[in-house]
Amino acid sequence: MPDLPDLSGLIKAYDVRGVVPDPFSPEVARAIGAAFADVVVLPGASGPGRATAVIGNDMRPSGPDLVTAFADGLTRRGVDVILIGLCSTDGLYHASGALDLPGAMFTASHNPAEYNGIKMCHAGARPVGEDSGLAAVRTLAARYLAEGLPAEVAVPGTTENREMLAEYATFLRTLVDLGGIRPLKVVVDAGNGMAGLTVPAVLGTAAGLPELPLDVVPLYFELDGSFPNHEANPLEPENLRDLQAAVVEHGADIGLAFDGDADRCFVVDELGAAVSPSAVTALVGLREVARELEAGRTPTVIHNLITSRVVPDLLSGAGATTVRTRVGHSFIKAEMAANDAVFGGEHSAHYYFRDFFFADTGMLAAMHVLAALGTSTTPDGRPVTMSALAEAYEPYVASGEINSRVDDVPAARARVVEAYVTQQGAGPVEVDELDGLTVSHWDDHPRWWFNLRASNTEPLLRLNVEAADEDVMVKVRDDVLALVRQGTMVASTQPEEG
Template identity: 75%
Template sequence: MSDLTQIIKAYDVRGVVPDQWDAEVARAIGAAFARVVVIPEWAHVPADGEPAEPADRPGIVVGQDMRESGDTLVEAFADGVVSAGVDVVRIGLCSTDGLYHAAGVLERPGAMFTASHNPAQYNGIKMCRAGARPVGLASGLAEVRRLAQEYLDSGFPAPSPTPGTVGHREMLAEYAAYLRALVDIRGIRPLKVVVDAGNGMAGLTAPAVLGDAAGLDPLPLDVVPLYWELDGSFPNHEANPLEPKNLEDLRAAVVEHDADLGLAFDGDADRCFVVDEHGDPVSPSAVTALVGLREVEREKAEGRTPTVIHNLITSRAVPDFLGAAGARVVRTRVGHSFIKAEMADNDAVFGGEHSAHYYFRDFFFADTGMLAALHVLAALGEQPHALSDLAEMYEPYVSSGEINSTVDDVVAARERVVDAYVTNPGGGEVEVDELDGLTVSHWDSHPQWWFNLRASNTEPLLRLNVEAADEDIMIKVRDDVLSLVRATTDEN
């Protein structure tokens, strides 16, 4: 029998098909999801306190990306759901934020079949409650895992005497119109933009939102497509823009076409990476600051005090800029379920992560790379300067990026760092917190630097992020910490 602890982790389902999971596992997860999340929420009460009018019967919305295993897994999952007496609305091929949009506007729980940026042999499920509210281990996923494992080990329960039905609905045009209504870029100066879909779902969403595929008004954009053909085998490069090698084609295309900027999306198109007119990457922290300032100013113009969320390994520039603009800035753990919860709890207008996930209150507190892209296009097109000039304003510090180290003993490696920087610090007083891993900060003194060291949830890895006021300091701190972490190990 499958061990579901190997594929159902903190935020979602993710594993190799069929080695780690298959149709039978998908059916068990569907049956468990229906009973744990969907049926108890049938009479869901919205956040404003007004009771929702329950539908005639409970239902969910299901979408999928272009992976070859998607159809088989979705059909089995739907079979498990309807066996519990719950209806399924299949919206077909979509991005993950397209699924969140459907779960939000239809006010139904949702399931998105995707493995995001993982290689072709993987697939997974991202689940949410009605209104696109997150489902993580602490908010229902652990119980889904437990019940699905019980079904696999001991047999499925008897089906409902009134099984659900499976229907279909096209949502792409509604999704595109929804985003366009949030950021109107029809009046900006003309821009040329290269969009690298990586053979992922942005090949479907980009022509709908940025072009005319959804029948919307034309935009002042000259869009150059790169790898828009949907292909779950990823024949050109992995759909993971976080890896620099996967941005090489986009960077070259921006220069070749003399474009104003480039956009790269991951496989399920919920993350957006940006490169400037020279093909140089713009850090997600800079994008967080740029987009966050736009949302902060809009919130203030409407007479509200804005709150913005950022995770603890974004640049210090994010709280610096947004705090100076009058925002209440809340720092949170890494991971979308944590930041979504903080977004909702704080009624935050915007949130950003180092991994290029961007969250919006106006998008059900969920993440959407395409809406972030519209904000970047608006910010660039509403003024005359090049993107490199804008980005420079929001990147005053130097960061290492995330560096992974494989270690034989995670606890011992971490203790070496604690001993050197916390127990017996040689470089002056530091601030220490353990909100997520170990964060050591020397930012209030000179030289200015901080680092975060976090353990992987699934592998014997330690992840290091360093930032400093200049490159020499960053390199010194980075190399010193890595030497402690890797005292008996090799680089991953």
């Protein structure tokens, strides 16, 4: 029996992600497609008709060849394939949910041009993660690469092309009504990613939908997987600078920035200042909570442990049950489904909706923000600005995620535990280890908390700090960083997507 190739660096805990063509080649994509058929599609097929899967891809040049190979792996195992072509990741989730079929989205999100990847889901857009099929796909794909694919089935699957952009846009329009808002000027930075396709369809008339009271100023709408203008990762502040400048230049009411596969959305106010994803989580969450209460239902909202304390404060005060989870979309989606949660949010600008198959969609979150901005007024009837609207949801001061590359992760963590937990030099604190180490001094003054998490793949410790005022946040941040980086010369500040 030949040695099996190690695919652990390519097929990770939540998705497939790697450089094309080495290690991510069409041959590997074909093996993954056959394994996806055997692990996910065929066992999940039920009812009349043949087993079927839906596939989409973003604008990366390597996408079509990889999709063709992946689809070949599926059809060789007897699975029919629906190709929806260019789409955003949430467009693929919509297709999986609307058609009730397993799906695969070819994207590397915000990664550089030489990368590509696959985000897989079960029927109904339910995630395929390490414990829900991806580990088995990895093992079987390695076997198929070493031994060859099984003999083609007697009746191989077929492929068909289907356009679903208009259905996606129509579906989103049914979830948030933007027809009655005041006219807004909106600058959108698509970063040469898939928002260049989806924004004109959803917020414009490209999909044949009625015109909305939105004057959209486009930035980098040309689909170009080489990302000639800036990285399609709005989590990095430098990638927001063009949008911030354009909002001020055009006198716009708001700016929106999407990542490469357009499943995350970031907001900039009329002054060019970035609005934190936690503030967006609170804003959108309150809208969804109010809708649930009006329908006579008890709302539940999910948030990860890095989001601001304003999220549970405001949402629980509004009548919602809030559930705190680990960082990562697989944990959020699992809790969303388990709790029948109406909404979920992460610090990385992923927003999840029960009405969108419990999946994440940056476009729907953007529509909620536009609806809130376009209907909010001051007590004397004047329109509320985005900066004023956001201010209500940003009462605390956060450090943002700060990554430190250290020589010895356990030793660095132990120093923090000794200082803040064992000695309790800062006074009584609450401690939990749901995801890394969270130390909280929130029930007494001065109010602060921090979370310290280790990377799964690198010798990094990720620090997030929040406090009721900036001086306290800076002191806690600097004190913890000094402990973490003691004796370490190299430090990194690259944030993680989540």
